[in-house]
Amino acid sequence: MKFEKLEQFIEQKQNTGKVFDEMVKREQDALEHYQAKKSEYEATIARAAIEGKDLTKELDRLDEEISKAKAAYERRHKERNIYSQTRPLEKVKSEDVVNSFNNELIPAFKEVRFNPAIKQLLKAKYEFAKAVQDYYATVREFEDIRYEARSELSDHYYYQLKEVALQTVKEQELYFITTADLRDFEVNKFPASLQYVKEEDLK
Structure with missing residues (x-):
């Protein structure tokens, strides 16, 4: 006998986990991009100082890219936090599984499997x-x-x-x-x- 509510719960967990993993990856990618831009900025400043060149335009460009990368990372981070807290894909809750188990599965299981088994036991x-x-x-x-x-x-x-x-x-x-x-x-x-x-x- 299948426990459909549990199957729905398991499928939901898998889907929720899949979306969460995707969000974590996007956040990680955004963080890596942000850190790479900061490293590039630091390297450019060092190069300007060592070579005595005026790299203001390049630094301004990197400054802007760093701001955008930071904003993108913070967006991804906030997106993941909201998803974790609100769990929008969670339609079947643990309490639903418990209620279905006690109020639906048990009566059905007793009727189909358990009651015939104990009746046979009593008969024997x-x-x-x-x-x-x-x-x-x-x-x-x-x-x-x-x-x-x-x-x-x-x-x-x-x-x-x-x-x-x-x-x-x-x-x-x-x-x-x-x-x-x-x-x-x-x-x-x-x-x-x-x-x-x-x-x-x-x-």
């Missing part, structure tokens, strides 16, 4: 309880027959009549739910006691 538990009761009823039925046979035979044959109930721990672990099975369930592991049981054997 109910069937298991019925199967356990049937097992003990079957054993009692057998014991009644065995008791009747024992009553008619002499003591010599009393213990020769065998049982049908599960006798060994291994048998009981296979057919009943054990604490080891519960530990496996707790970590979402298929019970080790059923590792050799094949689905075709259950038909």
